[in-house]
Every structure is written in structure tokens, then in C-alpha cells.
Amino acid sequence: MSDSPIEKSNKRKYFLEKLSGRFFLFCALISVISLALIIGFVFFKGLTPFVADGYSFVDFIFGNDWVPSEDKFGVFPMIVASLYATIGSLIIGVPIGLFTAVFLAEIAPKPIAKILSPSVQLLAGIPSVLFGVFGLAVIVPFLQNNLGLPKGQSLIAVIIVLAIMMLPTIVTVSETAIRAVPKSYREGSLALGVSEIGTIFKVVIPAAKSGIMAAIVLSMGRAIGETMAVILVAGNSLIIPTSLTDSVRPLTTNIALEMGYAAGTHQEMLFATGIVLFSFILILNFVLAKISAKGGQ
Amino acid sequence: MNKIKKFSIYLIALAITVLLSACSGGANNSNSSSNDGYTLSISGSTSVGPLAEKLAEQYEQKEEINIEINQIGSSAGITNSINGVSEIGMSSRDLKEEEVASGLTETIIAYDGIVVVTHPSNKVDDLTIDEVKQIFTGKVTNWQELGGDDLEIVVVSREDGSGSRDAFQEIVGYSSGELIKNSIIASGNGNIKNTVATNKHAVGFISFEYVDDSVQPIKINGVEATPENVLNQTYGLSRPFLFVYKDENLSEEGQGFIDFILSSDGQQIVAEAGIIPLK
Numbered sequence A: 001m002s003d004s005p006i007e008k009s010n011k012r013k014y015f016l017e018k019l020s021g022r023f024f025l026f027c028a029l030i031s032v033i034s035l036a037l038i039i040g041f042v043f044f045k046g047l048t049p050f051v052a053d054g055y056s057f058v059d060f061i062f063g064n065d066w067v068p069s070e071d072k073f074g075v076f077p078m079i080v081a082s083l084y085a086t087i088g089s090l091i092i093g094v095p096i097g098l099f100t101a102v103f104l105a106e107i108a109p110k111p112i113a114k115i116l117s118p119s120v121q122l123l124a125g126i127p128s129v130l131f132g133v134f135g136l137a138v139i140v141p142f143l144q145n146n147l148g149l150p151k152g153q154s155l156i157a158v159i160i161v162l163a164i165m166m167l168p169t170i171v172t173v174s175e176t177a178i179r180a181v182p183k184s185y186r187e188g189s190l191a192l193g194v195s196e197i198g199t200i201f202k203v204v205i206p207a208a209k210s211g212i213m214a215a216i217v218l219s220m221g222r223a224i225g226e227t228m229a230v231i232l233v234a235g236n237s238l239i240i241p242t243s244l245t246d247s248v249r250p251l252t253t254n255i256a257l258e259m260g261y262a263a264g265t266h267q268e269m270l271f272a273t274g275i276v277l278f279s280f281i282l283i284l285n286f287v288l289a290k291i292s293a294k295g296g297q
Numbered sequence B: 001m002n003k004i005k006k007f008s009i010y011l012i013a014l015a016i017t018v019l020l021s022a023c024s025g026g027a028n029n030s031n032s033s034s035n036d037g038y039t040l041s042i043s044g045s046t047s048v049g050p051l052a053e054k055l056a057e058q059y060e061q062k063e064e065i066n067i068e069i070n071q072i073g074s075s076a077g078i079t080n081s082i083n084g085v086s087e088i089g090m091s092s093r094d095l096k097e098e099e100v101a102s103g104l105t106e107t108i109i110a111y112d113g114i115v116v117v118t119h120p121s122n123k124v125d126d127l128t129i130d131e132v133k134q135i136f137t138g139k140v141t142n143w144q145e146l147g148g149d150d151l152e153i154v155v156v157s158r159e160d161g162s163g164s165r166d167a168f169q170e171i172v173g174y175s176s177g178e179l180i181k182n183s184i185i186a187s188g189n190g191n192i193k194n195t196v197a198t199n200k201h202a203v204g205f206i207s208f209e210y211v212d213d214s215v216q217p218i219k220i221n222g223v224e225a226t227p228e229n230v231l232n233q234t235y236g237l238s239r240p241f242l243f244v245y246k247d248e249n250l251s252e253e254g255q256g257f258i259d260f261i262l263s264s265d266g267q268q269i270v271a272e273a274g275i276i277p278l279k
Helices: A005-051 A057-062 A076-107 A110-125 A128-146 A155-179 A183-191 A196-207 A209-225 A228-233 A251-258 A264-296 B002-026 B048-062 B074-082 B097-101 B129-136 B163-172 B189-197 B227-231 B252-262 B264-272
Strands: B038-044 B065-071 B088-091 B104-118 B154-157 B202-207 B238-246
Touching (some): A076 A155, A076 A209, A155 A209, A228 A251, B038 B074, B048 B065, B104 B264, B129 B154, B154 B189
Antiparallel strands (some): B104 B202
């Protein structure tokens, strides 16, 4: 029997449907495969020294000396540096970002918000290396001259650069969260005689809490993973920082700095450094997932 | 749905297999060359090695020859050339007396030289090698102790694994573990130069070709850092790159390779590698 024209066109339609479905699946798989490849590669390379060559993982995590040419691999100073830098930048970045978001969402007159909002978003588009160059050319000499330091490359320089870099994430995500708080909350609070600022801090921000937490975790991820900007202003010294003016080497810069010439075990240890970094990011992602699950309830 | 799941798992497994086999396979093919002429065995210094690899690559394109280069360190390479395991040994240090006594001939193929630089405003412009060592190992921490202003010294070094850093440490005589811990670590000559050029406290080391007006090159024992002074062997922060061999072991092909290195073509490659050529 021969197909009617309608059946024919339907067949074609179904075929196209199926084909595009497959194509979209393929596109979706690309990111999954990339993830699997990266994880597989980093872990394969990074675990080799511990599994095959008998290096101690505990010594690696808690060792204070990183001297690859003398076969000493300890990343503890870098873990400390990464944590200090991240926490420090949160202490500066979160209040500034949050207040900016409050201002944009609640207080700012429309024309001002119209200028401010895009400029904050533009900040997110600046390549990280430019933040580094800015830090090296402006922040480092500024610290050196005004604090009377022998060198401006320091933990505080890293913290300042990271704090600026995380602003767009904090501002845009928490602004969205604040805007999502129902108007009736504010109206209720204002009707009870609470001032506008009181309403913001007692009602709106608590209501937007999960969104704001998500913003903080996201920016933490950015801070701990940032490399290019940090490498230029950190000084990369291998010490456990005891003051804000010590120069530091976070985990990311250790990898970027030494990968160029590393070979053999040294290179594998840099991948192992990547595993440590990866674990931090993974933990952050878990926290983020927990927070958003809570927010969904 | 289940099918798709299975399919994606296959895909991921396949991708990982391909990747793993690619990285384990990549390591071994640098030495396998296709032509089957004479095989010249060279072993020795890890500093001379990369340069020798570059020279060999060019020479292999011109001649029917395989050149095998093993980077095992100067002393091991010299020993190998003495007892005939390798035809030619590579060394980045001068021969010791007993090594010369065992009948080795040495040919200098190039010079390696490094310049210590400070901020142009620094009054200190002349150091001994021992003073350089004390600065980089943190025994001297203020320029005042060396006749300069009362400024803390900020040491800038290359990253571990860098050839320049290895060379510098070998010539000056300290190990990576001894390097002062709070030194700034910068990747690349340009980075070190910029850091030193913008910090009155800083001192670093760079290759000859990077020196310009933004930094002040330091004299070593009163000798200025110029390629001429390296070639006449008065500048302290330099070392010869040597090929050593026993005359009776050296084949025609080996002699041909050495002649190629000393030719203007060979020396051109030396210069391109950032090492000081003989002419």
C-alpha cells in the first residue's frame, strides 16, 4: 500500500523529531563527557604517586615543605593560604555585595539602579587576568608605599582582588533573591510601623536567606578557584602566612606556576594539588545543593 | 531511557580508555626515529640536554643518523664517556683533575650565563658569589649589610623545575631547600624583571638577553655581566657547556655532530635557545 501525503509528512516529522532529540542528547553528553574526562585524568595523574610510588598522602596534605627538586611535596601552606584568602575576601566582599544588592533592589531610585546594575554585571565580564594586572599595577604598589612594606605582593593584596572579583556574583544573585521576596512581607512590616531599613534587615533579608547563602557559596567557589589574578599579586612564597602582609601561594597558583617545567613525580604532585582543590570545590557544591534544596521547600 | 543511560556509560568509558592510553603512550616516542643510520649515544647533564636535543633534531634532518640523548646528570655522563658506555658525555661543569687524567678531551659547545639584577636605585652594584649565596639563602636580609640603604632585601626567584633556577643554584652553590622561604616566586624571566624593576627592595636573576635599562645588572667580583666577559671566563656567574669524549671512542659521525654544533648553523641554534654562543 502506498503512503498518503499526510502519512508521508508525518513520517518526516517523526524522523526529524527523533533526529533532533538525538542531537540534543549528544550536546548534553559533551559536558558530561568533559567532566568525566577531567575528573578521570586529574585523579589518574594525581593519585599515581600515592598508589604506585608509595608517597604518603598524609605527608602531602600536612607537609610544610614544597621542594620538588628535593622530592619534598607538602601542600599545607597552600591549603592555609587558599582558605585565608577565601575567608578574607568573603569578609570584605559579602557585606559590600549584600549592601549593594539591598540598595539596588530596595532603595535605589530607578534611574540610578539602571546605571548601577549593568555596571556591576560588566564587572563580571572583565577577564580575570586584567584584575591581576590591575592588582599588580595599582594595589600592590599602593600597599607597599602606604604600609611601608618591603613587598606589596601579599595575602591582603590577594584578598582585595578576590573581594572585587566576587562582587558581581554576590550582587546579582542576592539582588534576584531579594526581589523575589513577596511584596506583602514588606507591606505587612511597614504597616506594623517598622522603618524601611528595619524592614529590609528584619524581614526581607531573612526571607531571602537561602538565595543570599547561595550567592556566598558561589563567590567562595570563584575565590578558591581563581588563578590568573592571584598569581600576579600573591608573591607565591612557600610559607604559612602569619600576617596579612606575608606573601602566599594558594593551591591554584602552585599548579599554574610550576606546570610549565614539571615532569614525572613533580607533575603528578601538581595534579594531586588539583585533587585537593577539586575536593574543596566539590564540598562547596554539596553545600550549595543543600542550600538550594532547603530554599525550594 | 535505559538504553540512553547504557549508551552514555559506554561513551564515557570509551573516552576514558582513549585518554588513558593516549597519555601513557605519549611518553615513549621521543627517542624512536625512523631512519636507520648510525646511532650516536650521548649522555650527561640535564642542563646541556635540552640544548643537545635541539641540536640533534636539526642534525638528524641533515644526516642519516640517530642521536640518543640520555639526561642523567653531568657526573654520570662523564663516567659513561670514560668507560665507553656513551660515545659523548655532556657536562655543565668543568672537568675534575682525575677526570682529565683518565684521558678525556673536552669541547666547549656554548656558555650559560646568568645576571643578578636589582632596582636601578640600589647603591649596591657589585657582589661576590658568596654574598649572592647569602642573599638567596636568607643569611643577609638587609641591603645595609652590603653597603646599601637600610632596606629589607626581597628575593625574587624562578619556580622550582625551571632550568635557569637550576643553573643559578648550581653556580652559586645552594639547593632549592635552602632558598629563603619568603622569596617571591615568579614564572619567567620577564616576570622577574618586572618585579625587580618596580621594587626598590628586590633582587632577582635573569638570562642575559632580558637585561635592559629597567633593572641594574650586578657586577660579580667587579666584573660586568657581558657575553664577552663570559667568553673570556672572567664573569663568575657562568659555566661552560661541555661535550667530553675519549679520542679513541669518538666515531666519524660523533665528530661530525660536534663540528655541526661548532659551525655557524649550530651556534645559531645555541643562540636561539637563549644560551651564549661561542662567537
